[in-house]
Every structure is written in structure tokens, then in C-alpha cells.
Amino acid sequence: MFIDLLAQALPLAATDEAGILSSLATQIWQWGLVALGIGLVIFVHELGHFVAAKSFGVKCEKFYVGFDVPIQIGPIKFPRTLGKFQYGETEYGIGIVPLGGYVKMLGQDDDPRKAEEEAKRIRVAGDDSEGDEDVNDAAPAQLDPRSFPAKPVWQRMIIISAGVVMNLITGILFAAIAYGYGxxxxxxxxxxxxxxxxxxxxxxxxxxxxxxxxxxxxxxxxxxxxxxxxxxxxxxxxxxxxxxxxxxxxxxxxxxxxxxxxxxxxxxxxxxxxxPTSLELGSKTMAMPGSIADSVLTSEDAGATIVAYDGQPVKQDLIVPSTPFFNYLYSHPTKTISLTLKRTDGSEHQVELPPQQAKMLGARWAMSPITRLVEDGAAAKAGVQVGDVITAFNGNQEIDAYLMPLELISATEPVSMTLRRGEGEAAKTIEVELTPQEALQTHAPDSQISGEIAINRFGFSFHPLPIVASVLPNLLAGDAPAPDSELQPGDELQAVRLITPDSELPKQLQDKRFEPLVAQLRKGWEKDGPMPWGAVIETVQYLPEGTELQVLATRSPKGRVIESQVVVQQDERVWFERGIGLTASESMQKATSVTEAMTLGFREAKRRLQDVFRFLRMATQGRVKMRHVGGPLAIMDLAKQEAERGISPQLLFLTMLSMNLAILNFLPIPALDGGHMVFLIAEAIRGKKLNEQLEMRLTMAGVLMILLLMVVVFANDILRLL
Structure with a gap:
């Protein structure tokens, strides 16, 4: 939605040299933390394999985080590693491709093309089984005792599963440390x-x-x-x-x-x-630009907390202390409200917050039939039904989708309504009286998500429609009679877009923070698009007066297309939102002992495991779409977001990543640890190894499957960014 984009764009990056250098250093530090965190999860997994293999006397020839594969593009040949060194019999290094890691054990190689060569290499000199047509049916070959295949099945099972076990353990530890910090x-x-x-x-x-x-x-x-x-x-x-x-x-x-x-x-x-939203003003964005709150709040109010309103102190002992305030704010849209702010220096300051004057496009808008009812609400008790059309309330037949909520939001007396029920000749007129009930109104009546408008006291909802109910003077036309190209009652809007050139935009919209909003307005709203009409009306509230928009509408009875230009102008009515920039409500969960930290860490790890199993179950049932699947780029982006939030969020991200790596790596797919485990289980049941050619073909199929999946998720990540 337009307003969501605007809110995301509000923090403006520093433009001076010191600010740029500081921002660059911060970005480098955060990406360093991301690389360190993801690398740590991979390192721990491979360390599990390495320690288990060493414990059983298996020779480990390589230990790598990342893959040291040769990469060449034309004449340019990239290095295989970012760094390596030899210690004892093992080569340690960081591969150029940061998509995992591996431990190369003697006699074991995940590349099926090298399987036969590796099998020959570990046979003891003088062993004549090499010439047999079927090694599996001949006498067992004499293998190097330090090779992986020479070890008993149970030892190989422990080596293969050790990486997953390490991820599970460290995932719990990551979460426990996070809860220790808070x-x-x-x-x-x-x-x-x-x-x-x-x-x-x-x-x-x-x-x-x-x-x-x-x-x-x-x-x-x-x-x-x-x-x-x-x-x-x-x-x-x-x-x-x-x-x-x-x-x-x-x-x-x-x-x-x-x-x-x-x-x-x-x-x-x-x-x-x-x-929920807290009562603390944002430290950077205290108010939406151009709003009434923006005109009364100053930089000294940054981070301040609302402690009273119109003399009513905020009750901090409530589960949600902000609930009574928001109910008061939205139930009194036409009232100037006195706010008592406690600033960050401890001093208290009082500001008067007037109503927010609404803006419009020179027209009033029709409303849909009633879409939903609250169970046992005022409308349901009065006999109102879904599909009824309100033709008058309290004798007023000029129905405006946005004016009616203003008149009903704080009503305490019964309201009479005239309804039309049914269509055509079967339609009938019904008179009802609705007695308002006590109901909290902690949000504006209109929904940004669904586009519905609801008056909680009366328990019914409806949609505002892009159909002109009445027309007010168009500033472009002045006082002259409206030409045929101007909007008329009954016109149905099909598209709206911004047409004012960038060079002529008001100063407010030339701010870089408004670039996403302007881009969306240039693209425009379409009737059959995903954005509800209410989002357009809400967006208008944040545009400066005089902003020009192009409107395409259809006119009955022939459906002729009308192209018109309208301007944003001040309305005589008020708007529910006053532009206060409040932060999200947040709590802190901190362990008070090592035991509690471990308990919370185990719970967190368990839940992330359940998330993975849930995802896999829904994927097999076809309930997961490709747009829900993230690859390496999505993981890096999420990791950076968590690193920006601090050490605890990053540690919890590493817990999630550890659980994902543990389970996905143990899926029964050849070339993954889970595939190796399947081969070992089959060997334990049969009492001898699987046919090497069959195992090689299955491993090759597994590698191709993994590569195909990598291509798909990479493409999905790139398409998501476009």
C-alpha cells in the first residue's frame, strides 16, 4: 500500500561525508556479522563430522567452509579459495563458493565422478579384487584402515549424523545465549x-x-x-x-x-x-510529514511517552496500557485532545492535538451493501442482514462512505436506518433502529488491508466504492459549469494516477523519503488491482493540496470512458488519523539463570524445528508456493535485517538457520547426509554394501536434483528483488 511504502521510506540517509563514511562502516560491519554468523553455522556442522571421524581414526584430508571449486569465465580464472593452510594431515580453508562446506575423508567423495577413483585409492596394495567384475559379490577388498569405508557401519552412521547433532546442540546454545542477553x-x-x-x-x-x-x-x-x-x-x-x-x-x-x-x-x-502500538513516540519519525501531529510536535519530543490525555492518566497496570487512549482518540475525531508527554530528559510537556483536516478529490463516494456483522452486535440484534443497502440514516439520504462513520463513531443515542433489501421487483424497504453498544474503537474505522469500514458500536461493515455519490467544485474547473469530461454522480472510477511532473511537484513530494510513494502514484491505482479503493483515499490524506491526478471513469448507461483531471483539496470534514508516529509495543524476555536460559533455548530450537517440519509437510501437500521459498539471497537479506537489530535477534536467526540446516541436510536425498544414512541403513540390513554403480548413479541423481533446486531458488530470489 502507498502508506506502507511511505512509512518504510521515512528514515532519510545522511548525505554529508561523515554520514556516508559512518554508514559505509556500519554496512561493512553488519555484512561481516552476517558472514561470520552463517559461516559459524556451517563450520559447526562440518566440525561435527570432523571430530567424529577423527575419533574413529578416519583420515580427514580437507576441512572447508565454502566449496573450493574451479571457476573460470572466459580468460578470467578465479582462485579456488579465499585462504587455506595445512596442519598435520588436513588442509583447512575457506572456499570461493559460499554455499556450504565439507570434510573430505579418505575413501569418501560426494562427487560421483570421483567415486571409482577414490575406491581404487583406498585398496591396500596387492589386493587383487580390483579385477573382479562385481566387487560386491567377491571376497571383501582389503581397505586402508584409516579410510571411511573401512569403518564399521555404526561408526560411519555416527560420523554422518554428527553434523546434524552439532547443529541441533549449537542451535539450542545460540537461543540460550540470546535469552541470556534478553x-x-x-x-x-x-x-x-x-x-x-x-x-x-x-x-x-x-x-x-x-x-x-x-x-x-x-x-x-x-x-x-x-x-x-x-x-x-x-x-x-x-x-x-x-x-x-x-x-x-x-x-x-x-x-x-x-x-x-x-x-x-x-x-x-x-x-x-x-x-499493538505503544505510547512512545518514534525517536526519528514522531509524525507523518504534513500531518497535524507534525505541526505540533518538535524534535524535543522525539522518544517521548504519552502519559496522559485530556487529564486522564495512562494506566500502566493494564495488559495493554494504550487501549483506552486509542479508543478515546478514534472515538473523538473532531475534538482537540490535550496530550501530556514525558520527554526523554524526564520533564513533562503538554501539547494540543487538533483534529486532522481531511483532503479529497472533489467528490463523495458511495458505499457498498453491508458486508459483515458482529455476532450479537447492535446491527444483528436490530435485524440487519448482510447484503442490505443503507439508503438513509437519521433521515439523511445523502450517503457518504466516509462521512457516515464520523457521525456514528461516538453516537450514544439510537440511530434510525432505512434499508433496501433484495433486488429489482423483489426489493423492499425496511426501517430499523440501532442502539449503540459499548465497543472499543482502537483503530480507525477503515482497514488498510481489506478496505472495509466498520463502526464497532453498531457492529456492521461495508466497503467504500469508487463510485461518485456527489460532486464538489473542481479546483481546475473553478466556478464554471462542469464540462462533460468532469466527474458526475454515478461515474465509476477505473484508474487514478499522478500526472504532475516531478519538477512541479510540491516540495513535500520532492523529498527522497517520498520516492516510493511517488513511484506508486505514477504507476497508479486500477479498479481490478490488488489495492482497495480505501487505500487511495488514505493516500490522498498525505498529499499536498494542489497535487494533480488523472482519473479514468466509466459513465452509465453506455459505459463511456471519461478522462478527467482532479486536484487534492481540503475537505470540510476531518480524518481519523492525526499522523502520530508511535512505536510498536515490545516486551523483553530475559533468562534469570543458566537453567532458565537453556530451557528457553530448547523451547526456541524445538519451535524452529517444528516450523521446518511444518513447511515440509505443507510443501508435500502442495500448499507452499514458489514465492514462499527463499534461497541464499533471501537468507543473506534476512540475516542482515536481524544483524541490524542486535545480537539477540541475530542469535535467534542462527538458531533458525541451524534447525533448517540440520533437517534439510538429513533429508533422504543422495549426496546429502540423509542420503548417506539411507545407504548405510541398507548396508546394515543387507550385511554388505550396495552395488557401487547403483550408489554412484543415485548420488549423481541427487547432485543434479540439488543443483536444479539451487537454480530455482536463486532465480526465485532474483525475481523477488526485481
């Missing part, structure tokens, strides 16, 4: 519910903490874990309700509700719970 996380507390979503329909209120999803229980559940549990349960059983337990200040409430497809990604299941 892990910051977003708790699974409910900041709000998405209008029209399953949680909203079930009447789930903000201000509680989810402690149970299905069979998954955790009193300190992370929002990420909760979301993953809901996603998995929803994918496994889309039609089966999920049991949810939520702890509120007055006790535990239990719900059972079905998941719904995410509006932007049908493959993702959700129930519509929104993560």
Missing part, C-alpha cells in the same frame, strides 16, 4: 481487530493477550508465534474453527472461529488480529 519481542496482545475479519465478527475486543491457539499454549506468547500457529491451523483445516484463549484484565475468554484468506494473499490464513 530477547525483545512483540507480545501476542490485541491492539485491534481488522474490520470485517473473523475476530471482529466474533466480537473479540482489543486489550487482551492471546495465550492459546489450538494446542499451542504459552503465557508469554510472541505475536509471531501466534500468527504462525493461526496460519498453520488455517492451512491444515480451512473449514475447522480454531480454539483461542485470550487473557483480559478481568480473566480468560475463549473463542472458536474460522480463519479467512488474507485480502492481499489468498494463500495466507488469518483471523484479523492487529499487533
Amino acid at each position: 530477547v525483545g519481542y512483540n507480545p501476542s496482545i490485541i491492539g485491534g481487530v481488522t474490520p470485517g475479519g473473523p475476530a471482529w465478527q466474533a466480537g473479540i475486543e482489543p486489550g487482551g493477550q492471546v495465550v492459546s491457539v489450538g494446542d499451542f499454549h504459552d503465557d508469554q506468547m510472541h505475536f509471531r508465534e501466534m500468527r504462525m500457529a493461526i496460519l498453520t491451523e488455517g492451512l491444515d483445516n480451512p473449514t475447522k474453527p480454531i480454539d483461542l484463549a485470550i487473557r483480559y484484565d478481568d480473566g480468560i475468554r475463549k473463542y472458536s472461529l474460522k480463519t479467512a484468506s488474507h485480502p492481499e494473499n489468498a494463500d495466507v490464513r488469518m483471523i484479523g488480529i492487529v499487533s
